[in-house]
Amino acid sequence: MNFSERESLRIFYVEFRQQLYTYAVSITGNRESAEDAIHCVFQRMLRRGRLPSNLRPYLFRCVRNAALDTLRRSGVRAESIFDDSSAAAVAEAPALPAVVPASELERGLQRLSSDERETIILKIYDGLTFQEISELRQTPLPTVASWYRRGLEKLKALLIPEIQ
Amino acid sequence: MSDLEQILKAAHMAVPSSALDRRIEEAFAAAEKRLKPSRTARCGWWLAILAPLGAATALFLVSSRPQREPLQPITYRFVAQGPMRQFLTEPPQSATLLPHFVTHAQTP
Numbered sequence: 001m002n003f004s005e006r007e008s009l010r011i012f013y014v015e016f017r018q019q020l021y022t023y024a025v026s027i028t029g030n031r032e033s034a035e036d037a038i039h040c041v042f043q044r045m046l047r048r049g050r051l052p053s054n055l056r057p058y059l060f061r062c063v064r065n066a067a068l069d070t071l072r073r074s075g076v077r078a079e080s081i082f083d084d085s086s087a088a089a090v091a092e093a094p095a096l097p098a099v100v101p102a103s104e105l106e107r108g109l110q111r112l113s114s115d116e117r118e119t120i121i122l123k124i125y126d127g128l129t130f131q132e133i134s135e136l137r138q139t140p141l142p143t144v145a146s147w148y149r150r151g152l153e154k155l156k157a158l159l160i161p162e163i164q
Numbered sequence: 165m166s167d168l169e170q171i172l173k174a175a176h177m178a179v180p181s182s183a184l185d186r187r188i189e190e191a192f193a194a195a196e197k198r199l200k201p202s203r204t205a206r207c208g209w210w211l212a213i214l215a216p217l218g219a220a221t222a223l224f225l226v227s228s229r230p231q232r233e234p235l236q237p238i239t240y241r242f243v244a245q246g247p248m249r250q251f252l253t254e255p256p257q258s259a260t261l262l263p264h265f266v267t268h269a270q271t272p
Contacts, residue, residue, distance in 0.1 A: 006192065018180065021178070034180075046191055047195070082178060124169060
């Protein structure tokens, strides 16, 4: 890998470290393992000859694979993607309670299917488009859109009765 | 963006530790180090290939030069005959001009 490619990768890390981390924690359920997965992916990328043309979906897929490997080795854990110190997310929507505790959001996400949860996290927190998620998951775009819509519907139904 | 999407977006996320940043930075530094010796090693390989090749070529050129005979002194003997002989051995007092020599090269 030449100097400019290495710099592109470094810039990518600085720009997307938070998103990659959120995604990895959502899969491993463990913050330490998530960091290991990200570190491992970047180490491997630095040993590669060339960077792929579309880096974002590629790197998210690499992190997904590394996180799944970690999950297989160490089993399911339950650490949150949300900040432990933050009490809640403030809702401005009238249909929902004004304050939704982060723990409730986490519990709600955990009750979704892994596909639904992963799609919501990739779309909302990581800012990927349906097209990019479709490439990353190697799944048709309508299926991805359907996971997202169904996941949000389930989550809404789960959040409202629990808080009210 | 729907209400729920806004709520999800507003949540504070757990952030990666500074240890991860440090580990990633170390990985980049290690990659740079790996690249530097390899460049030196590449130069070393080229030198290792070219140096003996150059030496062998020089040796070949020197050894293939045709061997010359050792130089021998050449002795020329001029034998003047007739009036020239007399002119040279007993030059007249009035002779101021040098005699005109004609030479014929002949291999023995």
